[in-house]
Amino acid sequence: MNLIQHLDYLFNPRSAAVIGASNIPGKWGCDILNLLLTRGQRQVYPINKNRPEVLGVKAYPGLSDVPGPVDFAVITVASEALPVAMEDCARKGVKTALVISGGFAETGAEGTKLELKLLEIARRGGIRFIGPNCAGHFNTYAGLFTAPYLPPLNQGPVSFITQSGNLGLVVLALAHEMGLGFSKYVSSGNEADLHFEDYLEYLGQDDTTKVIIGYVEGLREGRRFLNLARKITKKKPVIIMKVGSSDCGAQAARSHTAALSGSDELSDAAFRQAGVIRVDEVSDLLDVTLVMLGQPLPRGKKVAVLTVGGGLGVIAADALKKHGLELSELSPATLKKLGSVLSGRWSRGNPVDTSGDISYPCLLPLLEDKNVDAVVISGPIWTPFGFAGLMSTAPWERDYTVSPEQILQGIEAEYVRNLEVTMELMQRFQKPIVYSVWVSDEVKSRIVYQTMAQHHLIPYLTPDRAVRALARLVEYSEYLGIAK
Amino acid sequence: MNLIQHLDYLFNPRSAAVIGASNIPGKWGCDILNLLLTRGQRQVYPINKNRPEVLGVKAYPGLSDVPGPVDFAVITVASEALPVAMEDCARKGVKTALVISGGFAETGAEGTKLELKLLEIARRGGIRFIGPNCAGHFNTYAGLFTAPYLPPLNQGPVSFITQSGNLGLVVLALAHEMGLGFSKYVSSGNEADLHFEDYLEYLGQDDTTKVIIGYVEGLREGRRFLNLARKITKKKPVIIMKVGSSDCGAQAARSHTAALSGSDELSDAAFRQAGVIRVDEVSDLLDVTLVMLGQPLPRGKKVAVLTVGGGLGVIAADALKKHGLELSELSPATLKKLGSVLSGRWSRGNPVDTSGDISYPCLLPLLEDKNVDAVVISGPIWTPFGFAGLMSTAPWERDYTVSPEQILQGIEAEYVRNLEVTMELMQRFQKPIVYSVWVSDEVKSRIVYQTMAQHHLIPYLTPDRAVRALARLVEYSEYLGIAK
Numbered sequence: 001m002n003l004i005q006h007l008d009y010l011f012n013p014r015s016a017a018v019i020g021a022s023n024i025p026g027k028w029g030c031d032i033l034n035l036l037l038t039r040g041q042r043q044v045y046p047i048n049k050n051r052p053e054v055l056g057v058k059a060y061p062g063l064s065d066v067p068g069p070v071d072f073a074v075i076t077v078a079s080e081a082l083p084v085a086m087e088d089c090a091r092k093g094v095k096t097a098l099v100i101s102g103g104f105a106e107t108g109a110e111g112t113k114l115e116l117k118l119l120e121i122a123r124r125g126g127i128r129f130i131g132p133n134c135a136g137h138f139n140t141y142a143g144l145f146t147a148p149y150l151p152p153l154n155q156g157p158v159s160f161i162t163q164s165g166n167l168g169l170v171v172l173a174l175a176h177e178m179g180l181g182f183s184k185y186v187s188s189g190n191e192a193d194l195h196f197e198d199y200l201e202y203l204g205q206d207d208t209t210k211v212i213i214g215y216v217e218g219l220r221e222g223r224r225f226l227n228l229a230r231k232i233t234k235k236k237p238v239i240i241m242k243v244g245s246s247d248c249g250a251q252a253a254r255s256h257t258a259a260l261s262g263s264d265e266l267s268d269a270a271f272r273q274a275g276v277i278r279v280d281e282v283s284d285l286l287d288v289t290l291v292m293l294g295q296p297l298p299r300g301k302k303v304a305v306l307t308v309g310g311g312l313g314v315i316a317a318d319a320l321k322k323h324g325l326e327l328s329e330l331s332p333a334t335l336k337k338l339g340s341v342l343s344g345r346w347s348r349g350n351p352v353d354t355s356g357d358i359s360y361p362c363l364l365p366l367l368e369d370k371n372v373d374a375v376v377i378s379g380p381i382w383t384p385f386g387f388a389g390l391m392s393t394a395p396w397e398r399d400y401t402v403s404p405e406q407i408l409q410g411i412e413a414e415y416v417r418n419l420e421v422t423m424e425l426m427q428r429f430q431k432p433i434v435y436s437v438w439v440s441d442e443v444k445s446r447i448v449y450q451t452m453a454q455h456h457l458i459p460y461l462t463p464d465r466a467v468r469a470l471a472r473l474v475e476y477s478e479y480l481g482i483a484k
Numbered sequence: 485m486n487l488i489q490h491l492d493y494l495f496n497p498r499s500a501a502v503i504g505a506s507n508i509p510g511k512w513g514c515d516i517l518n519l520l521l522t523r524g525q526r527q528v529y530p531i532n533k534n535r536p537e538v539l540g541v542k543a544y545p546g547l548s549d550v551p552g553p554v555d556f557a558v559i560t561v562a563s564e565a566l567p568v569a570m571e572d573c574a575r576k577g578v579k580t581a582l583v584i585s586g587g588f589a590e591t592g593a594e595g596t597k598l599e600l601k602l603l604e605i606a607r608r609g610g611i612r613f614i615g616p617n618c619a620g621h622f623n624t625y626a627g628l629f630t631a632p633y634l635p636p637l638n639q640g641p642v643s644f645i646t647q648s649g650n651l652g653l654v655v656l657a658l659a660h661e662m663g664l665g666f667s668k669y670v671s672s673g674n675e676a677d678l679h680f681e682d683y684l685e686y687l688g689q690d691d692t693t694k695v696i697i698g699y700v701e702g703l704r705e706g707r708r709f710l711n712l713a714r715k716i717t718k719k720k721p722v723i724i725m726k727v728g729s730s731d732c733g734a735q736a737a738r739s740h741t742a743a744l745s746g747s748d749e750l751s752d753a754a755f756r757q758a759g760v761i762r763v764d765e766v767s768d769l770l771d772v773t774l775v776m777l778g779q780p781l782p783r784g785k786k787v788a789v790l791t792v793g794g795g796l797g798v799i800a801a802d803a804l805k806k807h808g809l810e811l812s813e814l815s816p817a818t819l820k821k822l823g824s825v826l827s828g829r830w831s832r833g834n835p836v837d838t839s840g841d842i843s844y845p846c847l848l849p850l851l852e853d854k855n856v857d858a859v860v861i862s863g864p865i866w867t868p869f870g871f872a873g874l875m876s877t878a879p880w881e882r883d884y885t886v887s888p889e890q891i892l893q894g895i896e897a898e899y900v901r902n903l904e905v906t907m908e909l910m911q912r913f914q915k916p917i918v919y920s921v922w923v924s925d926e927v928k929s930r931i932v933y934q935t936m937a938q939h940h941l942i943p944y945l946t947p948d949r950a951v952r953a954l955a956r957l958v959e960y961s962e963y964l965g966i967a968k
Contacts, residue, residue, distance in 0.1 A: 102829055102839060106794075151865050151924065164795020169864035170946060173922040217798055243798045251801075282799065282946035310590075311648020314701055314727045315766065317735075345586055349735075355586060380653035381635050438657040440635065462654060462766035 001095075006128045007194075007202040009095040011139040011184055013072035014042055017063060017094070019085050020076035021046030021054040028100050029076040030055065031148035032136065036074075040143025043068055063088040070094045074146055079103030082132070083117055090125025097122070098146055099131035105190050106133055115192045122193055134189025135165025140182055141208055147187060156181015157210035158289055161199045163188055163217045167282070171215070175286050179453030180293075183208040197221045197228060204232035211292050213285050216242045226274045233275030237292040237476055240271065241279050275479045277472050284468070287460065291469040294456030295432035297477040300373035300484060302328040303470070304366045305351035307463075312378040312436070313351030316463040323471035327351070328371045337365035360418050367429045373483070374470060378463040379437040408446075415448040423455060432473060435459035436466040485579075490612045491678075491686040493579040495623040495668055497556035498526055501547060501578070503569050504560035505530030505538040512584050513560040514539065515632035516620065520558075524627025527552055547572040554578045558630055563587030563616070567601050574609025581606070582630055583615035589674050590617055599676045606677055618673025619649025624666055625692055631671060640665020641694035642773055645683045647672055647701045651766070655699070659770050663937030664777075667692040681705045681712060688716035695776050697769050700726045710758045717759030721776040721960055724755065725763050759963045761956050768952070771944065775953040778940030779916035781961040784857035784968060786812040787954070788850045789835035791947075796862040796920070797835030800947040807955035811835070812855045821849035844902050851913045857967070858954060862947040863921040892930075899932040907939060916957060919943035920950035 016036050022029035033055055036044045045066045046054035053059055060066050063073070073094045075085050079101050089097055104115040115132065122129055130137060136147030140155040147165070151173035158180055162168040165187035175182070184206065186199050196219055203209045212232065219225045229238055271278045277292075279285055303325050307313040317327055330338075330350050338352060341361040347353035352362060366372050426433050435452075437459040443449050452458050460466035477483035500520050506513035517539055520528045529550045530538035537543055544550050547557070557578045559569050563585050573581055588599040599616065606613055614621060620631030624639040631649070635657035642664055646652035649671035659666070668690065670683050680703055687693045696716070703709050713722055755762045761776075763769055787809050791797040801811055814822075814834050822836060825845040831837035836846060850856050910917050919936075921943040927933050936942050944950035961967035 107829060149865070151922070162795070164793060164798070166791075166793025166864040167795035167799065170796070170922050173865050173924075174945065215795060217795065243795075243802050281948050283949075307650075309648060309650025311646070311651035311699060311701065311727075312654070314648070315651065318727050345591060380650040381633070381657050438635070438654050440657075461658065464765050465767075 001126070003128075003198060004202060004205060006096065007198065009071045010098075010128070010130065010137070011144065011202075012142045013096070013144070015045070015068055015071050016042055017045040017047055017060075017066060017070045017073045018076070019047045019063065019073055019088070021048045021059060022076075023051070023054055027076070028148070032074050032076065032100070032146050035145040035148060039145055042144075045070065063092045063094070066092070071096065073097045074100065076100045079111070079114060079132070082114070083121060086118055086121045086125070086127070086129075089127055090121060094125070094127055097127055097129035098134070098136065099129055099189070099192075100134060100136065101131075102133035104132045104192065115190060119192045127193075128198075129193045130186060131189035132192060135168065135187040137184070137186040138182075139184045147185065152176045154179075154181035156183065157208070157293060158182050158213060159184040159203045159206065159209040159211070160213050160215075161186050161188060161196055161203070162215040163191075163196065164215055165189075167215050170282065171213075171285060174283065175289075178286055178290060179458050180286060180289060180456070191220060195220045197224045200225065200228050200232065200238070204228060204235070210236055211289050212236060212238045213289055214238070214240045215285075216240055217244050222270075226270055229271075229274035229276050233476075233479070237277060237289075238275070239277045239279060239285060239288050239292070239472075241282065241285050242271075272479070275476070277476055279472070283465075284472075287465055287469040288472045290456055290458070290460075291432070291434060291473045292476070295374075295434065295470075295473055296426055296430040297480065297482045298373040298432050298474055299430065299477070299482060301325045301471075301474045301478075302371055302373045303467075304328045304330065304369070304372045304375045305378065305463075306362055306366065306375055307351055307353050307378040308355075309380065310347070310351075310353045312380065312463050313347070313353050316376050316378055316436075316467055317351055319464040319467035323468055325467065325471050325474060328369065328373070330366075331369050331371060334365050334369040334372075337368075338362055341365075363422065363425065363433070367425055367431055372431065374432040374434070374474070376463065376466055376470065377433060377435050377437075378466070379435075381438040382440065382443050382459070412446055412448050416451060419448060419451060419457075423457075432470060433457075434466045434470050436461070436463040485610075487612075487682060488686060488689060490580065491682065493555045494582075494612070494614065494621070495628065495686075496626045497580070497628070499529070499552055499555050500526055501529040501531055501544075501550060501554045501557045502560070503531045503547065503557055503572070505532045505543060506560075507535070507538055511560070512632070513558075516558050516560065516584070516630050519629040519632060523629055526628075529554065547576045547578070550576065555580065557581045558584065560584045563595070563598060566598070566616070567605060570602055570605045570609070570611070570613075573611055574605060578609070578611055581611055581613035582618070582620065583613055583673070583676075584618060584620065585615075586617035588616045588676065599674065603676045611677075612682075613677045614670060615673035616676060619652065619671040621668070621670040622666075623668045631669065636660045638663075638665035640667065641692065641777060642666050642697060643668040643687045643690065643693040643695070644697050644699075645670050645672060645680055645687070646699040647675075647680065648699055649673075651699050654766065655697075655769060658767065659773075662770055662774060663942050664770060664773060664940070675704060679704045681708045684709065684712050684716065684722070688712060688719070694720055695773050696720060696722045697773055698722070698724045699769075700724055701728050706754075710754055713755075713758035713760050717960075717963070721761060721773075722759070723761045723763060723769060723772050723776070723956075725766065725769050726755075756963075759960070761960055763956070767949075768956075771949055771953040772956045774940055774942070774944075775916070775918060775957045776960070779858075779918065779954075779957055780910055780914045781964065781966045782857040782916050782958055783914065783961070783966060785809045785958045785962075786855055786857045787951075788812045788814065788853070788856045788859045789862065789947075790846055790850065790859055791835055791837050791862040792839075793864060794831070794835075794837045796864065796947050797831070797837050800860050800862055800920075800951055801835055803948040803951035807952055809951065809955055809958060812853065812857070814850075815853050815855060818849050818853040818856075821852075822846055825849075847906065847909065847917070851909055851915055856915065858916040858918070858958070860947065860950055860954065861917060861919050861921075862950070863919075865922040866924065866927050866943070896930055896932050900935060903932060903935060903941075907941075916954060917941075918950045918954050920945070920947040 018033045020029035046059040048059045105112040138145040305316045345355040502517045504513035530543040532543040589596040622629040687696050789800045829839040
C-alpha cells in the first residue's frame, strides 16, 4: 500500500474505533466519539473495558472483539498505556490511527523512548498514524471530524496542515469570518510517524484541495519538503507560516512539538525557489489564501488604484512601493476614456481618485490599458445604501414611494449585475481586481456579499492589507513564469 | 480670542448656520443640516435663497437675515461661490466655519488662488475654519456632528485628526468593532486656515481626550508639530500614521489635500524624540490605541507568555524578538510556584505552556516575578463555554440538571470575577496583561466581554498582533522614563 492509499484510510475511513471511549463530556474519548457518531456515515466502534454502551452505542471491551475490519483507530488513552493499544491495533489489522495523547518526545528523553517504541510497533503492524500530542483532523467532504471544539466551519477548497492544534483553531475561526471553507485539516502533533511532508504529498494530489496552507515549527524532511513543494506549487499554491526564527521561538517550538527548526534548507531563498509563499503573520495566511482563490494570475506588477478618496489612494500607493509592486503609468488613451466618464475633479492620474462614488465605468478603461496588470479598488465603508446619504437623512424627509427594502433590493440587484460583469472582465483580461472596503453587518447578510464570498472576492478591511496580499499573488505568478 | 477659545466655538457651538441648506438627501447641505437638527441642542439656521423652509425648519435667504448670533457656519456651496459666502460670514460676525467643498489647492494653480482669497477673507473677519475639501467633524460630548455617512459610533476617550475623510470612516468603523469610543474628530481637508497642529494643540488640553490619533499626509508646521507633541506626549499618547513615504504616495498626497510631505523634521527619529508613536498600517492605529487605553505603563520589556498551547507561545516568542521585546527568564521561585498549580506536562519555562486551560492561578506568580514586566495571555478561541467540550457533545448525552443558560451564567460570573481580580493585579503591580484569543459572536454579547471592552481589554485576534501593540506601549513607557 503506497502513502496515498494509506492516507485515504485516514481521510475516508469506512470504519473507526475509539480506544478510550468515554461518556464524560470534555474528555477527548467522549468528544471525538460524539463527532464520529453524529457526522458522516461509517461504522463506529467505541472500545471500553467496563461499559456495554458508550454514548448510547454498543461498546466493545477490546479491539479484538470488534466484528468487522477497522480502517482507522482514535487512541486517547494515557501515554503509558499507548504501546499496548497500538499492539492491539496491529493485531486487528488497523490501517491508520490518530494518537491524541501527549507525554512523548515533547517532554524529554523518557518520552522520546516511548515515542520510538510506539513508532516501532506501528511500523511492524503496517499502521500509519497522526501524532502523538495532537488535536485531531477532519475531511469535510467525508463528514469526518476528530478535532473537537471547532469554530464554525464550511466545506471549501482550502486544506490546512498545522503543527499547532491551538493555532489551527484560531486560523479556522478567522477563515470562517472571511468566508473561506475547508476540505481537509490535520493537527500533526509530534509527527512521530506521519510527517508534515506526508500530508503535503497527499494534499498535492487531492482534487478538492485548491490551496494548501501550513503552520510549521520545524520540518523533519527539509529536502523532501522542497522537492514536493516544487512539484505541487506548479499546480496549486502552498502558503506557509514558518515560525521559530527567534532563538526563544525555536526553543519554545522544541518543547512544544519536539520540532527542530532552523535547517539551512529552509531559508527564505529555498522556500522561494520551490514556489512556496512564506508569510510572517497569522492573518497573512488567510489574506493570501483569499487572493489566491479569487483572482486570476496577473502578468506583471503594475497596479492601478481606483478610489473614492485620496487618503485611501495614498495608503495603497505607499503599500505598493513597500511590497515591491508598481503604480501603473496610465496611457493617454486611458486618461481620456476616464475623463469622459468622471466628473471634473478627478485626480487625472493613478491613483484614480474619483472624488466621489467609485464609478463603475472606470473599470473597463483601466483593464484595457496594457500598463495595468491588476486593479485595487479602495472605498471607505460599505453600508446597505452604498455611499449614498440616505441612511443619515431623517425618515420624515424621505419622499420615496417605495419601501426602503425595495430600494435596497434595487441597489443590490445593480451591485450583483456589476459584480457579474466584473468577474467576467477579470477572466477576459486575466487581471486581478482586489477590493478594500469596510463592510457593515447588514451588508454581510445580503446576496451581493454572499456572492462575493462564494467567489472569494470579499473585500479586505484596509487598502494596505489588500496590496500586501496582491503582492504575494504577483510573486507566485512570477514564479510560474506568467508575470514578467 | 486665543486658539483654544476659537476652537471651542468649533466643537461646542451654541448656534450653527448651514449655507447651502438643501432638502435633497445625498447632498451635504441636506445631510449635515439633518445631523445638526436631529442631534444635540443648539440654534440651527438653514440658509437658502429660494425656500422658506428646509427639512421642516424655517430657512433664511441670507446670513444677515438670521436673528441671533452665529458661532459656527457650515458652507457647502460650490467653490466659485465660496468667497461671497465667507464674506457674509465675516459680516455676520461668525466665529468659525467648516468648508466642505473641494475645488481649491488640490486642483492646481487656479484653485490655490481661490483658496488664498478665502483665507484672506476669513483672516480679515476673524474666522477660523476647517477645510476646504474635507468631510466634517464631530464632538460626541456635545452631540455635534457635521460628518455624515458615519459608521456606528460611541462616546469615548479617543480623538482623531485625519487628513483623509474617507480613511477616517474606515478607522471609525474598525474602532467600533474594537469597542473604542470617540470624543472629537476632524477631517482637516486642505488645511487652508486651521492646520493639523491647531487641532493637536486643542486636543492636547482637552480633558475628554485621553489618546490622540492622527492620519497625516503632510504637516505644514513640522517644527510646531514636534514642539507641541513633546509637551502633549508627556500627558497623553499621540499615535500617528504618516503616509506618503513613497514617491508615488507623496505625489498622490499632493493631489489629494495639497499636502507637501517628506520634510526632514518629520523623520522617524524626530517623531521618536517627541514621544510620538508612529505606525505603518491602518489597523495599527487602533491596535496601539487599545493597549494605551487599557494597560498600565510597564517598567521594562521583559514579557511572560502564558498560553494553552505551544504554537501560540512560539508565535508570541518570535513576535517579541521581532518587535524588540524580551522573553523573561522566570526565577526559580516562580517556576516552583507555577509547578504547584499546573499539571505535570506544562512547559517549565517561558512561554508558560499549560498544556490545557489557562489556569487562572498562574497569573499571580508571573506578576510577582521581578523579571516580568508584562504578560501576554494567548488562547485559541473563546466560545461561551470557554475551552470545555460541552458544545461538541450531543445534547442527549448531557446529564445536567440545570439549563445551558444557567451553566453559561455560572461560567460568566466566574470570568467576571477573574477579570476584576486581574484588573486589580494589573494596577497593583503596574504590569500590562494583554490578551489574545479569537472571540465568538455569542461571547461578544456577554457581560464579561462588554466589561472587557469597557476597560479597553478586549483581546487581540492573534498573538503577533498583541505583541506588536505591546511593543509600542513599552516604547512609550521608555520615552516617559518609566521603562528602563
